[in-house]
Amino acid sequence: MTEKKSSWIPIECNPSILTEYLWELGINKNLGFHDVYSLDNEDILSVIPRPVYSLLFVFPMIISNEDKDFKKSGATLIKNDQNILWYKQTIKNSCGTIALLHASTNGGARDFILPDSLLQNILNETENLNIDSRSKFIESFSQLKIIHTSKNNIFAFYNFSKVEFASQGKTSPNLYENTIFHYICFVKSSKNGHLYELDGRNPLGPIDHGILNEDLLGNQTIQIIKKYIYERKKDIQFSLCALAPVFH
Numbered sequence: 206m207t208e209k210k211s212s213w214i215p216i217e218c219n220p221s222i223l224t225e226y227l228w229e230l231g232i233n234k235n236l237g238f239h240d241v242y243s244l245d246n247e248d249i250l251s252v253i254p255r256p257v258y259s260l261l262f263v264f265p266m267i268i269s270n271e272d273k274d275f276k277k278s279g280a281t282l283i284k285n286d287q288n289i290l291w292y293k294q295t296i297k298n299s300c301g302t303i304a305l306l307h308a309s310t311n312g313g314a315r316d317f318i319l320p321d322s323l324l325q326n327i328l329n330e331t332e333n334l335n336i337d338s339r340s341k342f343i344e345s346f347s348q349l350k351i352i353h354t355s356k357n358n359i360f361a362f363y364n365f366s367k368v369e370f371a372s373q374g375k376t377s378p379n380l381y382e383n384t385i386f387h388y389i390c391f392v393k394s395s396k397n398g399h400l401y402e403l404d405g406r407n408p409l410g411p412i413d414h415g416i417l418n419e420d421l422l423g424n425q426t427i428q429i430i431k432k433y434i435y436e437r438k439k440d441i442q443f444s445l446c447a448l449a450p451v452f453h
Contacts, residue, residue, distance in 0.1 A: 212297035231322020237451035259308035294405030303405035
């Protein structure tokens with residue numbers, strides 16, 4: 206019998222849940238996630254605190270033509286780009302956690318990682334590894350899985366109308382069943398100032414969209430996200446969260 210690939214329950218793109226998750230991993234509590242409710246309304250966009258350090262975008266994948274998601278006009282794909290830290294997704298349904306790692310270990314968010322935290326440990330252990338060794342470390346890092354599945358801060362999303370505690374088994378999805386929703390992350394590299402699109406399932410690695418001379422939640426990134434939405438114009442199930450300052 207073929208052994209099943211390791212699988213986790215997906216997490217909901219909810220800013221409160223994602224913020225609690227990231228705090229538990231070890232980001233300073235001066236940062237947190239905010240819902241982005243519009244890509245066009247300047248008044249709504251202006252409510253998001255600045256600077257925005259990363260963006261998490263959840264969208265329905267094009268299952269019948271998955272390769273289409275990786276063909277980005279005008280973008281450069283460099284698998285071993287030293288200007289960005291990229292994690293390949295090898296655990297099924299772990300895209301939310303991979304996106305959180307991308308969001309917190311790149312760009313200005315790195316300055317908010319607490320010393321001696323799990324996140325700092327992950328960074329120390331993986332930054333100088335090759336891509337495959339980096340993935341194997343994530344697969345074997347049991348503390349990350351424990352936090353991911355903790356009932357204290359992680360929910361499952363099977364569809365956007367049914368959200369339950371993952372660890373309590375209340376109509377939670379089968380671990381090995383496919384979800385069509387997927388997380389990707391947008392960040393600005395601290396090393397070269399470029400806008401990167403980070404998708405752990407992309408076999409070609411990070412996508413370099415070129416120099417970014419504005420806030421991350423600006424026109425350049427918004428136009429890329431709008432392309433995703435246009436390609437799936439029959440769908441309305443999208444979610445965007447910005448990692449930015451929080452005021453307690």
